[in-house]
Every structure is written in C-alpha cells, then in structure tokens.
Amino acid sequence: MSDVTIIILAYNSVTKNREIYERCLLSSLEQDYPYKQIIVADNGSTDNTYDFSKSVCKERNECRVVKLSRNFGWAGGNNRGAILAKSKYILFLNDDAYFIHRDCVSKLVEYMERDPRLGAVQPVIINRDGSLNLGGVLGFSGFSVLRTSTRHNLSYLSGAALMVRTSAFFRVGMFDEKLFLYYDDVDFSLRLLAHGLRIAIAPNCFVFHWESATLGKENPIYFYYTIRNNLWVLAKSSPLRLLPIKITLAILGSLNIIGYWTLVHRDAEKVKYVIKGLIDGLAHLGSMIIRNKEKVRGYEDPHIDLEFLCPRTIRNALKRKLFSHQYSV
DSSP states (O other): OOOEEEEEEESSHHHHHHHHHHHHHHHHHTOSOSSEEEEEEEOSOSSSHHHHHHHHHTTOTTEEEEEOSSOOHHHHHHHHHHHTOOSSEEEEEETTEEESSTTHHHHHHHHHHHOTTEEEEEEEEEETTSOEEOOEEEOTTSOEEEOOSTTSOOOBOOTTEEEEEHHHHHHTTSSOTTTOSSSHHHHHHHHHHHTTOEEEEEEEEEEEEOOOOSSOTTOHHHHHHHHHHHHHHHHHHSOTTTHHHHHHHHHHHHHHHHHIIIIISOOHHHHHHHHHHHHHHHHTHHHHHHTOOOOOOOOBOHHHHHHHHOTTTHHHHHHTTSSOOOOOO
16 A cells, blocks of 8 residues: 655634634544555644644644744645655645545545556545535636536646645646745646646545635635736646737736626725736746746636626626635645
C-alpha cells in the first residue's frame, strides 16, 4: 500500500466556522487508511486556529501542525505544506470541507493505483446547497461552470479536495503562487494535461464542502481575483494563435459583468473590483505569455461564452456559479 499526506490549509478557521473545521480535522484523523500523515498548515491565522488545531491533534503522532509566518494565499500555503510531505500521494483538503465516510482516502488511493497516468483525482464534492461538484468545464473565455453530471466533459479539478501524485505535483511546478487565490486549480489541471497526465473524478468517495468560507462569493475581492487570474491563466496556457480571440472574449465577458453590477444592482464596490481585476490582469499579460509553454488544452465549451457575452443571460450565468473556484485562503 502507498502512503498519503493530507494537507489541510487553515486560515482563521475557528472564526469562520469552528464546527466545520473540527469535522475537517476529525474526519481526516478517522480515515481508515493506515499509512497516512496529516499536516495542518496554519496560513498566518490571527485568531486561535493554531492552538485549536494543536489541541485536536494532541497525542496523535500522524498529525502535525505548522504555523506559517504569514498568509501565502491558497497556492503558497498549500505549496509549503506539500514541501513537508514525504509520501507517494498528497491530498489537499480545504478547512471548510470534510470526508463523509471513513474509507474515502483508501478509495482515492485505489483509484490512483489503477492508472499510473493519473496525475490527480477529485472526490465527489457535495456543496452546502446540496449541489454536486464534479470538477469544472471551461469556456474559450476561461470562464467556468461546475460539472454536476459526468455526462459533461471535464476541463479541470476543484482544489477544495484534491489528491495528486506527489512526483507529478513537483514535476509540473506545484501551484502558481502568483495567482494567490482562485483559478489555481484550473492552472494546475491544465499543466498536468500539458505533461501528458490525466485528471479524473473518483465516483465512490464523497466530501462535504461549505464553500467560500473565507471570502464568500459576494465579496468584491472574490471578483477581483477571478477576473485577474482568468486572464493570467489564459495567457499562460492558451495556444498563442488563439490567445487574441480568447483574451477578447474574456474582456467582453468582464465588461458585461461590470454592466450587470452597475445597471442591475448598482453595486459600485463590486464594479470597482471587477475593473481593477481587469486592469491588473491586462497589465501583466506579457509576463504571463512569456511563461506560456503548454502543449495541451483542456476541454472548452462555447456555450459558457455565449452566456457571458449576452447581457440578457449573464444574470443566470452568475447564478449558475460560473465563477466556481471554491477554496479558503
């Protein structure tokens, strides 16, 4: 059997939702897989999350709590936890997610062992509203929608609960810390594909996810990172001949979002952050294009772009969680 390191990235987790965070820790400790280690990476919390984590892990040799010097973002915090892992597989788990059954890690390992071409696998994630997260589908514009059925093609895996092959994780360059928050999972999934590896959903393992416990999807900062990072990931991963078209589609979609928050909701704060994300994203496109070395694209669905390009349907597009990257920082 192969060993696994479960990395739980914690940030003010007690303040956000102590009950869910405790279930996150306990469900990890109670997994029946015997060859596991748990690393809790406290990402610069300012509450008592570190002490609480130590108390839960007390006298459990397989659990280690590490306090990071500051908030390194979702990507940076998980990277620092991964560096400490000495196992064949790493399982990244958000602090607002927990395993529903005790055999989930065992099933994920079994799934990975069947196919050495698998770079990463995601369990079935059950969201707070009862909807399913089976990974995501990208449009040509980079905007995305969660899969709720395996009938749809898969473009990327969610970072809320993600098992990776450790060798593949370091070979493709870990998570991109420049992104800091959101779209990290899209970028990482595309790089796995570019290296000839597969991504998949394990249908027999279930994880509950509270969703966006840190910022929430109504927080203006959420829109800043999704708009900015979408442009950056497009620049890094798109074929250069298609990049002008894809960037144009992303800009048009972003302008429609600005119009939606301006005309429909008159929310000046969200408009400000969307504009800032668009400006910052475009300002650094050149440096991201220089890093463009990808050879394989994930599946892209033009229907997603149509929703964002049509002002009449953008409201429904936003309701359908097309910005659907669900983690904590």
